[in-house]
Amino acid sequence: MRLISLLVSSLLVASSVPALAADEKVDLALVNKIRDEGTSRSKVMETLSVLTDEIGPRLTGSPALRKAGEWTQKQLSDWGLQNAQVESIAPFGRSWTLEKASMRMVAPGNLELVAIPKSWTPGTDGVKRGKAVYAKLETEEDLAKWKGKLNGVILFRDTPVATALHMTPDAKRYTDQDLNDIANMEFESGPARAPFDAAAFAKRQAFGKKLLPFLIEEKVIATVNASRGDDGTIFVQGGGSYKAGEDTGPAAFVMSAEHYNRIYRLLEKKKDVTLEVESVVNFGDEDPANSINVFAEIPGTDKKDEVVMLGGHLDSWHAGTGATDNAAGVAVAMEAVRMLKAIGFKPRRTIRIALWGGEEQGLLGSRHFINKYVASRAESNDPADKDVPSFMRRNTNPLVYKPLHGKISAYFNLDNGGGKIRGIYAENNAAAKAIFDTWLAPFHDLGAKTSTMKKTGSTDHVSFDAVGVPGFQFIQEPMDYFTRTHHTNIDVYDKVQKGDMMQASMIMASFIAHTANRDELIPRKPLPPEPAKR
């Protein structure tokens, strides 16, 4: 019911009267130019190759992200964009780069193991040998039980991961039925989810703070978690902590399911398993130049104080080269503005591309931008928020809107892999949806024809939507994003399809150009409600 009432009120209170779909203009001459440039002279895969093959993974806070910032800034300038600049989002935290890492079994047989350190965990200080030991460490009783028994071991922390035959395809494109399901709203009528158990959460948090010092005290060489994924694909994110001063524990690896399970079975049979492990990491103090956003503009003309924004996130995890997450989105956004410059498009509003850092650590780059330029609250000094994780805090200071808040027509984001665009999530904005339906028309033949009132989360458009600025994410083909590439060692260039990238670039360019040149801003939903006072 809340969604429906929002929808109705949005039609009534939006600051300008939303255009009806029938009135919305589509500049087909412009679309023709974009489609010609996008199909005949695309550079999107060249951009992708620089980001992935040459620069490689781009962890927030690492020199590689700085390098990616420098290169994208220069490339955007070279294409004729103006005001290309790199802006630090510091304070972020520690710098971390993986220099080398390997783990191998030396008894009962020799085997190079597929194992990759979690980011922000320390190195092993040379090649170390130790016995593999499985220990369940989930409670303080577990710690008491294992105290004094883990010296010099390599600690296996999980039970085996079930692997299964891949009887359905790893990769998928949406069928008409899938898109129909995405387009249609369904309201849940079942029982409410169990409420969040704050006490249990706090207990887990408190245990985590005891575990890392325990592992250090025990002189554990390294910990190993089992990865979901199989066939050589492993999912690896962060461990330790990127925040200065926080404990990182010992070296911490993620291992492929098949290798993990083999060692676990050997341990269950009481066989001695000896491993040799080494990781060399460059773990350092914060360098503000390594935690950045990048911006560049095509200045507007008669409405140049108003802005349309587009982007993706430049940072990535470290095990692959961050190709689908999210060099693909960055390359498409860059290609979109390159094409608009190349065809000589003169926008009424200023077009600003934003390439975010810190997305993987919680949309840090886009939130930094919003706080600094769009809308922010004074820091909470509510004692109830002390020692509570950030997502559980409730800042009841009022949201203060800055001048740019009313000037951003919309932000368009691309961050769901390397698949082509099949439509757009309208984020419960019926007026925007009607406009987008019109703009999608000249791309129906490329498979993009679905809009949905549904909201989608987990990436940088959310930072805009949260303060009432229209922020949108496109619907993309799922491909093998969630099975093979998202936060894995296989998130690499070869997983991105050229034709999909070309299609996405053309649609993004067209949406940006149409947003830049329509008479009114994209209509807005009502402002989000303020949090209730305590």
Add this chain to the structure above:
Amino acid sequence: MRLISLLVSSLLVASSVPALAADEKVDLALVNKIRDEGTSRSKVMETLSVLTDEIGPRLTGSPALRKAGEWTQKQLSDWGLQNAQVESIAPFGRSWTLEKASMRMVAPGNLELVAIPKSWTPGTDGVKRGKAVYAKLETEEDLAKWKGKLNGVILFRDTPVATALHMTPDAKRYTDQDLNDIANMEFESGPARAPFDAAAFAKRQAFGKKLLPFLIEEKVIATVNASRGDDGTIFVQGGGSYKAGEDTGPAAFVMSAEHYNRIYRLLEKKKDVTLEVESVVNFGDEDPANSINVFAEIPGTDKKDEVVMLGGHLDSWHAGTGATDNAAGVAVAMEAVRMLKAIGFKPRRTIRIALWGGEEQGLLGSRHFINKYVASRAESNDPADKDVPSFMRRNTNPLVYKPLHGKISAYFNLDNGGGKIRGIYAENNAAAKAIFDTWLAPFHDLGAKTSTMKKTGSTDHVSFDAVGVPGFQFIQEPMDYFTRTHHTNIDVYDKVQKGDMMQASMIMASFIAHTANRDELIPRKPLPPEPAKR
């Protein structure tokens, strides 16, 4: 036409009148016992785990194959089989075991590469650094062009491997339609294949003999081939040579497609790519105890001089643990005889299990057995065969049949992965097919109901069929054998499904028991024709 005339003559000339299907007995009380033992007390996964998790890969000529021979011999004895013995199939060639191997990129960025040495290639004599260079070396002109330019490089030998989205499932079970297609014969009516080009083959062979000394002379650190496969799965077999005295060339690796392609793209952009590589191998003279077959028996009663055989191959490639190829077949054959002992089955004929070595190098173990005990030709001293690869030689000496030739009722093999049995290839033996149809009846509910006159190749039953002894291979679910496990680094325990292995064990046990106890031997096809005199 040849197939049809063979079929008719087989019905006329077989040494005993084949039983019609309607007459063939199925001992359902026996099937009951087998199904009870096989479902309630299966040990097949325990056997598989010892072979794969504990012993690991079992390359022919390696100490691991010797260890596997010792363990299987003891295990079969412990289960009550008699005459358990290990028999050398030497001369085979050099012993080779991989101790450690790694390759990583150190410029333009750091990356641990998925790269595994081919078997029977030498180590790198320590950690070596070198530039990656791509060179096409396919002709003597290529060698002349690159002479003097490859000192200390790591040589990339292939163009990139195309990778594709996995839009169909990696793993598959046969549908009824698939099985119908397998069951029905189709004779090709199209144009004949291009005849074998002996001259071109000889030229390729001659070039190969020049290439390896060239690479050594150039002081190439290592060569790298691109693997088919993706997502972390790589296909690795042999390189160099296992034959004493033959050239091996430098260290030779296979690299994952995604990593190979990244480096290739960097080289195309004229970027310097520096790699660090190390392989340590134990490469030694032949030890006859490392190249073996294993046999064990359940002695027969009133027909104990006659034999029914079953088996799979004990050897494997080295990158995984040889689970689907072919610890699975070995474990099923072992489980079949274990069950027959456990239920107190008294065979009329002797049941002999055979676990072969050297299958991956050309059915060496089963051919050794056939030559030594069943049928052989005197060594050819035809000058036309000199310096010609073995498969092109034509030994026109007469096949001499030994006493066992007439005593082996049939050999049943299992070597197409870890999938359950869906039926059996009758190898163009209509009389056998009719019998098998009857024996499959009590296993229709387990999915095994297809027999086909089709022949299938590439494994050890071929050695029997080639000399006129009935040899059969079961039809198995394809699963992900050819996409993920066959000769890959992912050929490991977790890829084998327990339910499939239990089913296969029960069917193999029943076929063996029924072959052992029927009144007559399995009917034979006409003897294979002698090769024409030159």
